[in-house]
Amino acid sequence: MSDANSRSGDVLRGLLAAMSPTERETLDVVERVKARVMRTKARDGAVEAAFATQRRELVTRIDLARPLGPGNRSEVRALVLTGNTGAGKSSLLSRTISAVPGFEGFGVPKSGCPAISVLTPAPCNPKALGLELCRRLGYPLTAERSLPYVWATARDRMELHGIAVLHLDEIHSVLATANEKELTQLRMMLKTFLASPDWPVALLLSGLTEVIPFLEGPTELDDDDRPKPDTKGELRRRCLFVHLPSLTLPKDARRVTEAGNGPAAKKASDPEMVTVAVADMAGVAGMSLQADAVHALIPRLIHASLYELGTSLQIAQEAIALGHEASPRAKLLTAKQFKLAYRMRTACGDEMNPFHAADWLKIDCRLVLKQNRDEAEAVRIAREVA
Template identity: 40%
Template sequence: MTGHPGDEALAWLASTLDPDEIARLRAVERAKACFLETDRDEDVAKKLRWLLRNLLMRADPSLPLGPGNRREARCVVVVGESGAGKTRLLRRTFHAHPAFPGYGIEGSGCTLVSVDVPSPCTLLQLGRRTLAALGYPLQREMKEHLIWERVRLKLRTTGTVVLHFDEVHNLLDAANSDDVCRIRKTLKALLVDPAWPVGLIVSGLPGIAEFLETLSLHALDDDGNVVPLDPPPADRETELRRRCRVVELTALVVPADLEMITMAVGDIAKAAGLELHPSFGNDVASRLAHAALYQLGTALELAAEAVEAALEPVDDEDEGILQDGMVARAAFAAAYRERTACGPDANPFLAAEWWRLDCKKVLRTKNEPDALPRLPRKPANRKR
């Protein structure tokens, strides 16, 4: 049995690196594999346990558990701004849970399947990607409703009990009111399928929570079609609490989280065989939080990139990245420069009034709104 077709290409690529590059690669691997366990990890794990318990709940306690004798499934919603660390937190939780051995490994038969929602995405495209994730890529065109019928069938025949949709906001960005209605009905059909209800884990930007509130306002009729409840529930908030559990990954708070940030960065440096310079204190930790737009996931990414910069051979421009063999503030400045191409006056690790910088900007030389050159406008009547 041969390996993956790409194995030979990766082996060739690795053979082109010298021993020093391989050593740096392994050190950076260890740094980027570090994770910070916080209260939100336990919150997500708790919500996952709640979802799994509901999957095992019988509709008729006098009969055995199985298809046709299960209650409707539930939904866990994980929201946070870009860079909050949603995807990594969830996948780490899935890998650690004993119910999902082989998670993420193709052909493992894991009962939880994750689907990345691309940008942009339609409901039809999502159905195709879901079938592919279940091991059944479509080779021909099919109508949207037929694709989702096939999805529900494959969920049942593969024994998949939990479906994770990541970056769901990509599905909603370009959706009109009719599209949104179809998306709601499709997701609800997965939860209430009488033959095989599937638990949902949905993650994305905070706006998806409002969209999911109305999942509880639909039900299946006698023909298996999803229809609005008539009359709708009087208390929509109660319905949301009954069917969904929401976890919000909040932004970093300064100065309350500075000690946590410092400890996490120290662990990342240690994993790479380095130490954090004693000068890294509340000042640098505050700059790191600001540079990461106060999102924990981005802050940890930047810290790993600073360690990577510290491991690179030092040149004149980066002199001082390693001080006495330790990761210094200059390493964070170098990592931010590589990420954004911003000059020293627009680099939060170098600028005096760093708190005034807008760290969403790139290619800045100083802290001003119009630092980027403006391209000339094309004439409106230009001929083709």
């Protein structure tokens, strides 16, 4: 273990040792609650299928008369996973990769896992991303190095360490600040990872939906109206796309229809799906979910999370922790704990709290530090006038 890792470990162990027995007990519950996983065929199944395709391509030979190895491997493709903030993209990829035999230890430094994850710095450009990749590969470079040198070094280090899968998380961070020339360079460099004749690397690109224009659109023209090299098309045809849609509420959000009973049962609604997940997490903490949650509580939770699954589960986890810490300890998970969790997140007053207000569907849950609806409306009008 390096000196830096040793020091970091000492700091974390010191923080843990300083906790009181009560805090340690709550931590144990929170860890077990967060360890619960909600799998769905539409989300998990799509990502698992795409990653299975990538793994198969990683070990596909070009020449059947020669053994598998560098120089005798097919091109691989990139998985592009998009969704709004809070959709749960990173956690979904992490658990998908970690569950595959041969990829144990994903995300753990020096685990020997053939896949690594790099968080795209912000703000960022292609060189900064390449430098961060080299740093994660244990080979830091100075910014004076040229862009081609930085990315060539990254590819060499990946082959040296046997890294076959590269996850670039929040890839939209580089797209937000890079100019058109830099975006073209980035597409060419990513394509090189996929099509390298010696060591092709499967890419996992996760980010906001702003990633899509980076890969789609017509061939651009130069100043003489001649087609430029179609770098978008070259990368796009080597991609597999999965989008995580936002959650939805039925037309009457206060009354979720029953589903899942009888031979003609329809697919469970999003509120029903989230209800099952929240009840499961609450059970880990020895709590029951209020009986009418699917009608009275979960639609409010979905609205409070801006209709994103990952955020919904995070708020639920925070509500469960507050219920566990209460005195006396809560046995029933109700709107009370969710109201406190939302207040802790946003510092909003009760009339702006979707777990308290009667007309909660009208609340803009992007707002924070708002005491009442009148104040929020005044701010909105002032902005429009300005």
